[in-house]
Amino acid sequence: MPGRDFEVRLVLAGDHVRVEVSDARAEREPEPVSEPDEGGYGLLLVSAPAGAWDVRSRCVGKTVWAVVALAGRGGGSPP
Structure with a gap:
């Protein structure tokens, strides 16, 4: 369906992952x-x-992002 394309990106960075x-x-x-x-x-x-x-x-469009801390990875503040 036109207009329903999407992209998912995961970035691992130290003690968190950005989705x-x-x-x-x-x-x-x-x-x-x-x-x-x-x-x-x-x-x-x-x-x-x-x-x-x-x-x-x-x-074109929008990006919704979230930063989630990883258990056991230090607990620093996400960017």
């Missing part, structure tokens, strides 16, 4: 919600283990 998911749809950026209804669960699942996350616009 990035990019897609071609920029018309709707994800927003955190306290009580999901008909959706909105994705950011709740991401924010629970993530030390940091955000949304970045691209020339």
Whole structure:
């Protein structure tokens, strides 16, 4: 289906992993919600283990990224 292309990127860096998911749809950026209804669960699942996350616009679409600390890897602050 057109407009449904996506890319997943994982970057291991010392005591954390950065997870990035990019897609071609920029018309709707994800927003955190306290009580999901008909959706909105994705950011709740991401924010629970993530030390940091955000949304970045691209020339086509957006990238949602999160940094997750790895157990037993020192516990330093993610970038």
